[in-house]
Amino acid sequence: MKTVKEKTVLFLLAFSAAILLLAFVAITLFIGVRGLSAINFRMITTSIRKGGIFEPIIGTLYLLAGTIAIATPLGLATAIYLAEYAPKGKINRIIVQALNNLAGVPSIIFGLFGYAFFCRFLGLGISLLSGWLTLTCMTLPIIVRGSQEALKMVPKDFRVAAEALGTPKWKTIKDIVLPTATPGLATSIILGISRVAGETAAILFTCSVFLTKSLPTSPLHPVMVLTYHLYTLLVASPGTSMDRAFAIALILLGLVILLNLLAYLIRMRYRRRWKW
Amino acid sequence: MRLKCPKFLCFKDKAESFSFILASISIIILFLIIVFVLNEGIPAFIELGFSNFLFGHRWSPYYGDFGAFPLLYGSILIVLGSLAISVPLGVFTAIFLAEYSPRWLSNILKPVIELLAAVPSIIYGFFGFMFLAPKIMEFLDVSMGKVALTASIILSMMTVPTIVSISSEVIASVPKEYRKASLALGATKWQTIKSMVLPAAKPGVIASLLLAFGRAIGETVAVLMVCGCVPQIPSPPWNYLEPVHTLTAAIALDMGEVSWGSLHYHVLFGLGAILLVITFIVNMIADFFIKKAPRGVQI
Numbered sequence: 001m002k003t004v005k006e007k008t009v010l011f012l013l014a015f016s017a018a019i020l021l022l023a024f025v026a027i028t029l030f031i032g033v034r035g036l037s038a039i040n041f042r043m044i045t046t047s048i049r050k051g052g053i054f055e056p057i058i059g060t061l062y063l064l065a066g067t068i069a070i071a072t073p074l075g076l077a078t079a080i081y082l083a084e085y086a087p088k089g090k091i092n093r094i095i096v097q098a099l100n101n102l103a104g105v106p107s108i109i110f111g112l113f114g115y116a117f118f119c120r121f122l123g124l125g126i127s128l129l130s131g132w133l134t135l136t137c138m139t140l141p142i143i144v145r146g147s148q149e150a151l152k153m154v155p156k157d158f159r160v161a162a163e164a165l166g167t168p169k170w171k172t173i174k175d176i177v178l179p180t181a182t183p184g185l186a187t188s189i190i191l192g193i194s195r196v197a198g199e200t201a202a203i204l205f206t207c208s209v210f211l212t213k214s215l216p217t218s219p220l221h222p223v224m225v226l227t228y229h230l231y232t233l234l235v236a237s238p239g240t241s242m243d244r245a246f247a248i249a250l251i252l253l254g255l256v257i258l259l260n261l262l263a264y265l266i267r268m269r270y271r272r273r274w275k276w
Numbered sequence: 277m278r279l280k281c282p283k284f285l286c287f288k289d290k291a292e293s294f295s296f297i298l299a300s301i302s303i304i305i306l307f308l309i310i311v312f313v314l315n316e317g318i319p320a321f322i323e324l325g326f327s328n329f330l331f332g333h334r335w336s337p338y339y340g341d342f343g344a345f346p347l348l349y350g351s352i353l354i355v356l357g358s359l360a361i362s363v364p365l366g367v368f369t370a371i372f373l374a375e376y377s378p379r380w381l382s383n384i385l386k387p388v389i390e391l392l393a394a395v396p397s398i399i400y401g402f403f404g405f406m407f408l409a410p411k412i413m414e415f416l417d418v419s420m421g422k423v424a425l426t427a428s429i430i431l432s433m434m435t436v437p438t439i440v441s442i443s444s445e446v447i448a449s450v451p452k453e454y455r456k457a458s459l460a461l462g463a464t465k466w467q468t469i470k471s472m473v474l475p476a477a478k479p480g481v482i483a484s485l486l487l488a489f490g491r492a493i494g495e496t497v498a499v500l501m502v503c504g505c506v507p508q509i510p511s512p513p514w515n516y517l518e519p520v521h522t523l524t525a526a527i528a529l530d531m532g533e534v535s536w537g538s539l540h541y542h543v544l545f546g547l548g549a550i551l552l553v554i555t556f557i558v559n560m561i562a563d564f565f566i567k568k569a570p571r572g573v574q575i
Contacts (some may be wrong), residue, residue: 008468017367017377017385020440023433024388027395027403032427060308077298085292098303103304104487104559105552107311108495108524112531112548116312120536137305144302170291190395198396201496201524205531206310234405234501235529243404249402253395264387 013131013156027259038243048211048224053244057251058215059223061196063207066132066219067196072189074136075143081150082144084173103141107201110138114206122188127221131207138194146188150181183270187263194259198252200227210236226252283531285496313548316449320546323539325327335507342543344550346507350424350520355492357428357516358435362484365432366439373440374447375469393437401501404430410504418517422504425516428499435488442487446480447473479568486562490555493523500525523547 033235062225078095086092124130154177161170178185208228216223230248321329324342325485332343368390373382409421409430416425450473458468474481504519505524511518527544 003464004359006466007463013368013372013376016365017372020369020392020436021385021388024392027470030403030407040479045322074298074301077295078302081292081299085295091296097335098306100518100563101559102302102306102309104490104555105309106491106496106524106555108399108494108496108527109309109548109552112316112527112545113312114364116316116545117308117532121312121384140302140305168289170289173291194394198394198398200396200398201528204528207470227396230398230402231497234402236472249399253399254398256394256399257391260387262425264390 005055009071028257031246031253035246035253039247039250043244043247051244053226053248053251054139055212055215056226056229059208062216062223062228063131063135063203063225064193064196066128067135068189068193069133071136071139071192075140075188075192076147076185078140078144079147079151080173083148086179086239092228099141100146102137103145106202107138107199109203110134111204111206113137114202119121120207124203125220126207126209126222127220128207128223129214131203131223131225132219134202134206135196135199138199139195142195143185143188143192146191147181148183150184150188151177153184154180174189174198183266187266190259190263190266194263197255197259198227198248200231203228277298285359290529310567310574312553313545315417316542316545317549318546320539320542321549332551333509335526337540337543341420342539344523344543344547345520346509347521347523347526347547348550349509349513350507351493351502351522351524352568353510353514353516354424354427354431354522357424358431358492359485359489361428361432362436362439362488366436366484366488367443367481369436370440370443370447371469373444375465375473390441391440392433393441395434397434397495397498400430400434401498404498404502420504420519421521422502424503424510424520427499427503427520427522428516430502431492431495434495434564435492436444438488438491439481439484442484443477443481446477446484449480450476458555479565483562483565486558490516490558490562494551495553496524496528500528505529529552 043052045054046059049057078099082092082095111134114137116132118124118130118133119126120180124133158176159172162176163169167175203225207223208225209222210224210229210232212224218237226248230245230252233245233248320342324332329342329344330348331345332341334341334343335346335347369385373385374379377385404426405422409426411421412418412423412426413421454472454476455468458472459465463471474501500523503522503525505521505525507521508518510516527547530540531544534544
């Protein structure tokens with residue numbers, strides 16, 4: 001028999017879950033509805049000086065591409081070292097601890113560090129390159145953690161079997177472990193991209209500017225980015241050109257939701273296909 | 277005489293040494309972050325005096341007043357407010373997910389909660405700025421919508437996924453035997469949860485709370501847009517309907533305008549150093565609690 005108390009508790013618990021659902025729906029609806037009425041093909045493809053948002057979109061893509069090009073090999077190598085070569089040891093513990101601490105560092109600190117180290121100390125200035133490096137530091141823990149999980153999912157038997165056939169260890173990793181873990185690795189990289197796409201605080205003083213003459217032609221040029229553009233629209237000139245702000249918000253939200261959905265689908269498929 | 281190499285540096289092949297070098301970069305990054313933030317921040321502590329900087333009551337950089345206390349207070353006020361919302365919400369949702377929710381509903385709720393965590397902070401800021409702040413102004417009948425409460429609500433949405441995901445993992449990892457034994461003794465489901473599951477899961481839940489604290493206090497863009505950015509201690513100090521300013525927002529707003537190497541510049545790095553120390557300590561305590569959690573929980 002269900003007492004009144006049991007029912008109240010269940011109601012309270014379900015109510016909390018419903019609030020979270022509602023919060024998400026509210027955000028997507030608010031930005032979706034007004035964003036969809038503001039966005040159009042012309043806005044996306046015209047230059048910023050004619051009221052469009054072309055440069056920040058391309059700038060964001062530049063930023064994403066470079067960061068992933070640097071962070072992926074670095075993150076993969078770290079994960080491979082941790083999962084395959086040094087599964088248990090002092091050095092493993094130190095690296096894992098460092099990554100955990102990095103994951104807890106607020107993004108604004110990455111911004112400060114990026115400015116002091118990459119822009120000033122290394123003399124890279126406010127540039128695309130400084131942004132890539134700063135964001136690499138920030139996404140590294142995400143990519144490593146996800147990749148490590150993916151590598152751990154590969155059954156031990158695969159490695160033992162390869163070893164029994166006399167395969168050198170690096171070849172086992174290259175030909176057997178990595179291909180098997182590909183969906184999981186892809187997921188972790190996609191989640192890394194999604195994090196970079198929405199980042200604002202870390203690029204505030206490292207790579208982005210509100211207006212440039214043209215798209216960057218070298219990694220040492222500053223770049224226009226969607227998140228920074230939205231930030232400036234709101235902080236510096238609230239009230240003006242809200243259409244553009246809603247369009248940018250919609251693009252960012254849509255991109256992040258799509259990337260996460262993609263990661264989710266890959267993970268689901270992967271789980272169903274590889275069942276040991 | 278042959279030098280003995282330390283055990284961890286004896287590599288089996290080139291691939292191992294190569295991946296080791298790349299893996300150690302993460303240690304170097306962490307080290308550089310600490311060194312550079314402290315190196316640029318410490319001059320502020322020296323020039324202003326440690327307690328004058330940390331406990332000074334006036335923050336108006338353009339008049340040369342660098343008292344960080346209002347910022348520190350604002351940060352902590354907002355974060356505590358957000359936890360007051362997100363902890364019950366998160367823990368209840370986690371219990372619901374782990375114990376009551378039918379499968380189809382979990383399959384909707386879990387991805388949605390993951391998405392809540394993935395939504396960029398600038399989007400939360402935008403939502404708070406355009407939607408929540410005007411609503412707060414309207415419903416609570418206050419003259420300003422961008423107040424501590426608005427920031428707390430926005431922050432709670434951002435931190436609740438952390439609490440839900442870790443708590444539900446911890447709750448799910450409480451041994452089945454505990455529940456079965458309790459149910460066999462005639463306890464109802466809620467009695468079992470309350471007296472068996474939650475106490476066993478308590479360290480993990482505390483850890484999730486601390487991690488959420490660490491994440492919330494470092495949040496920048498979303499907070500900056502909705503907290504009002506007025507460096508003051510509200511009167512009375514627990515008044516959530518007044519605007520405040522935070523450590524992170526001060527760094528983000530001022531950094532673009534300071535000249536490199538000035539006192540103001542060093543002060544901003546000093547604020548960064550304070551923030552870094554707080555997050556490290558909080559994460560360390562969280563780590564301690566995670567180790568006490570039931571078997572097999574990995575964060």
